[in-house]
Amino acid sequence: MAGLKFDARDPKHAAEGVPFDLLARIRSEEPVCRSSQGWYLSRREEIERCLKDVETFVADLAPLSGLAGREDVPPEELFLSEIEEPRHGQIRRLYNACFARHRVNALGDYAEQTCHGLLDRLLERGDEPVDLHLGYAMPIPSLVLARMMGLPDPADAAARFMQWSLDGSLMKRRCSPDVGPEGPPIQRYFAAELARRRADGMPRERDVYTVLMEAEIDGEPLSDVEIVTQLHFMVNAGVHTTRTFLCHLVHRLLIDPDLFRRLDADPSLVPNYLEESLRHDSPVQGTARRAMRDTKLGDVEIGQGDWIEVGLGSGNRDEASWPDADAFRLDRENPRDHVAFGAASHVCPGATLARHEGEATVRVLLDRVAAMAPVDGADYPHLPSSLSDRPILARLTPRA
Numbered sequence: 001m002a003g004l005k006f007d008a009r010d011p012k013h014a015a016e017g018v019p020f021d022l023l024a025r026i027r028s029e030e031p032v033c034r035s036s037q038g039w040y041l042s043r044r045e046e047i048e049r050c051l052k053d054v055e056t057f058v059a060d061l062a063p064l065s066g067l068a069g070r071e072d073v074p075p076e077e078l079f080l081s082e083i084e085e086p087r088h089g090q091i092r093r094l095y096n097a098c099f100a101r102h103r104v105n106a107l108g109d110y111a112e113q114t115c116h117g118l119l120d121r122l123l124e125r126g127d128e129p130v131d132l133h134l135g136y137a138m139p140i141p142s143l144v145l146a147r148m149m150g151l152p153d154p155a156d157a158a159a160r161f162m163q164w165s166l167d168g169s170l171m172k173r174r175c176s177p178d179v180g181p182e183g184p185p186i187q188r189y190f191a192a193e194l195a196r197r198r199a200d201g202m203p204r205e206r207d208v209y210t211v212l213m214e215a216e217i218d219g220e221p222l223s224d225v226e227i228v229t230q231l232h233f234m235v236n237a238g239v240h241t242t243r244t245f246l247c248h249l250v251h252r253l254l255i256d257p258d259l260f261r262r263l264d265a266d267p268s269l270v271p272n273y274l275e276e277s278l279r280h281d282s283p284v285q286g287t288a289r290r291a292m293r294d295t296k297l298g299d300v301e302i303g304q305g306d307w308i309e310v311g312l313g314s315g316n317r318d319e320a321s322w323p324d325a326d327a328f329r330l331d332r333e334n335p336r337d338h339v340a341f342g343a344a345s346h347v348c349p350g351a352t353l354a355r356h357e358g359e360a361t362v363r364v365l366l367d368r369v370a371a372m373a374p375v376d377g378a379d380y381p382h383l384p385s386s387l388s389d390r391p392i393l394a395r396l397t398p399r400a
């Protein structure tokens with residue numbers, strides 16, 4: 001063993017970028033290596049094995065809620081990712097119903113109109129530098145999700161989602177040590193809307209709330225705590241991931257004028273652009289699992305209780321699956337064959353929605369902007385940029 005180690009949470013990655021050269025070495029020399037907390041999986045083969053074996057490897061987000069582990073979370077408060085089969089599959093079907101292709105289609109041109117509205121404001125600023133992160137990529141996922149949920153005022157909801165991300169309460173739950181039975185602010189907000197709907201009894205178009213409120217599993221409706229927990233998790237899982245994706249899309253167009261021109265000349269390349277961005281600059285670089293029993297991954301003995309960091313971003317640069325893996329190319333043979341959305345039964349149910357928002361973000365930008373240029377002296381985040389909140393400053397030339 002070469003004794004390699006990879007710390008996926010090393011703050012240096014935000015400052016200096018993900019060390020893909022080290023990951024390439026790990027994939028070739030010690031594909032299952034030590035991480036700061038347990039083990040790191042760098043190759044697609046072990047990544048897929050781990051994600052498929054849901055009996056052995058279980059997600060546990062409890063430490064992010066200030067708890068030791070999922071044992072401290074009452075079953076009603078488990079986020080979808082953490083629920084074990086068969087209940088996971090039963091709740092998961094509801095998520096699939098909420099975010100299926102036809103539900104995304106039912107949004108009509110809401111995402112495009114949202115992008116136009118945001119660009120209107122940026123283009124009014126003339127020659128001044130504008131921030132494509134705060135002013136464009138950041139608000140889109142919250143506004144679109146709030147609309148799909150059927151929240152009465154998407155702009156107000158989106159502002160709240162952002163506020164709860166910034167004040168650190170977004171991952172907290174009722175069972176977190178510093179919270180209590182009313183839940184964190186986001187759960188109180190969703191609970192108030194649930195109560196309002198129950199009280200007014202108005203007929204509504206089918207939306208995320210109605211799917212969860214009307215659902216029955218084995219003849220039993222979901223409890224209010226379960227409904228609110230899953231609404232909360234949709235925000236946790238769907239807003240910042242998509243925001244990072246949209247940031248990557250606009251950022252790369254800003255720094256690569258050739259790419260901008262190619263997509264402008266041939267918009268049929270946009271879907272390939274989205275997939276190559278997801279692969280090359282995976283917005284979620286990794287996810288975690290805990291081993292429920294002793295097992296083996298590759299040559300490595302994994303102990304019961306061990307933490308495993310599943311390196312999706314590294315798996316998406318695996319040379320065994322992707323020739324010329326570090327290059328950014330629009331002509332990949334199977335552009336969707338990546339693990340940016342995970343794999344197997346926990347694969348992302350929001351992928352169709354994320355792609356829809358990605359398309360709107362890029363197409364509306366190309367439609368309204370003739371060229372964009374970086375701002376001299378500005379400091380740009382790295383690509384991929386691990387949920388950074390740094391600005392992406394640009395000068396935009398509007399189309400005549």
Ligand code: HEM
Pocket residue numbers: 051059080081082092095099145233234235237238239241242245283284287288312339340341342343345346347348349350351353354
């Ligand atoms: C580009 C944007 C997105 C990326 C890169 C992404 C990535 C992922 C990944 C990697 C997983 C698997 C995690 C694991 O197995 O531990 C996942 C799961 C999940 N995602 Fe997404 N996601 C995105 C957008 C969304 C959106 C828009 C939603 C919904 C509003 C969403 C909701 C979820 C949920 C609920 C799960 C858990 C599924 C389960 O455990 O069955 N995601 N996502």
